[in-house]
Amino acid sequence: MRNFLLIFALMIPLVFSAQYLLPNEETIFSFDTKNGKKMSLVKDKKNGYIQYRLGSKNHVEMEFPNSRTKESWKQFTYSSYHRGGGKQNAGMDLNYLSFSNNNYKYQLFRTYYAEDGSYAAGITVTDSKGKETEISGVYKTIKGCMCNLEDTEVKKEDFGL
Numbered sequence: 119m120r121n122f123l124l125i126f127a128l129m130i131p132l133v134f135s136a137q138y139l140l141p142n143e144e145t146i147f148s149f150d151t152k153n154g155k156k157m158s159l160v161k162d163k164k165n166g167y168i169q170y171r172l173g174s175k176n177h178v179e180m181e182f183p184n185s186r187t188k189e190s191w192k193q194f195t196y197s198s199y200h201r202g203g204g205k206q207n208a209g210m211d212l213n214y215l216s217f218s219n220n221n222y223k224y225q226l227f228r229t230y231y232a233e234d235g236s237y238a239a240g241i242t243v244t245d246s247k248g249k250e251t252e253i254s255g256v257y258k259t260i261k262g263c264m265c266n267l268e269d270t271e272v273k274k275e276d277f278g279l
Contacts (some may be wrong), residue, residue, distance in 0.1 A: 127138070129209060137178065138171055142145075146264040147215075147226070149239050149255040157241060157255065159215065159226065159264070162186070168272065170217065170224070182219050191271035193217055198265065205232045213264040215272070221246040228264060 138158040139145060146168070148158040158171045168187040173179035183190050199212045209232035216225040223244040230237050239255035268274075 131226075142166075145262045146266055147228070147260070148262045149257070149261070150259040151240070152254045152256055155253070157226070157253075162269075165191075165270070166193070168270070170194075170226075180219075182217060182224075188271075192273060194267075195273045195275050196264065196267040197275040198268075202231075205235075208233050215264055217265065226264065228260065 138148070138156060139160055142163055143160045144163055146159045148156070148160075150156055152220045155172055155174060159168070160171065166188060167190040169190060171180065171184045181191050194217045197208065197212075197214045197216075201207065201210050203209045211228075211230040214225055214229045215227075216223060216264060218224070225242045225244075226240075228239045237257050239251055239257050239260055240260050241253040241275055243251045243253065243256070245251075255256065
């Protein structure tokens with residue numbers, strides 16, 4: 119009986135922790151934010167859907183889209199720009215994924231600029247009046263790469279650079 123209680127006590131955190139990755143999913147891109155949240159962009163292993171999740175360690179506060187269907191891919195737009203050549207050529211690697219939900223525009227980003235060696239990741243949230251709020255990511259916690267969206271059904275947008 120004592121062993122049963124110990125096992126039960128150890129399983130409680132697992133039951134109540136947030137489900138950022140379901141058994142049928144894999145992470146495309148994720149990071150922790152500087153304000154203690156977790157962002158995960160996941161997809162079904164068979165490419166059945168894509169979904170954005172954000173929340174605390176123990177609670178997913180937002181999922182987009184709400185339904186997990188093949189149509190979800192069309193609700194995201196991916197854009198990227200890559201220029202090699204290092205510092206002398208102002209090399210850069212820019213990756214953005216955007217979507218709109220409830221009159222807000224969300225843009226996930228991951229950037230690198232060779233000129234100053236700066237790296238950044240985060241989420242820019244823009245309200246209907248154009249006010250932007252940036253949620254900074256902790257770069258060392260990044261897993262995956264938005265670059266893996268190149269060969270998916272996500273809409274692609276040209277940077278125009």
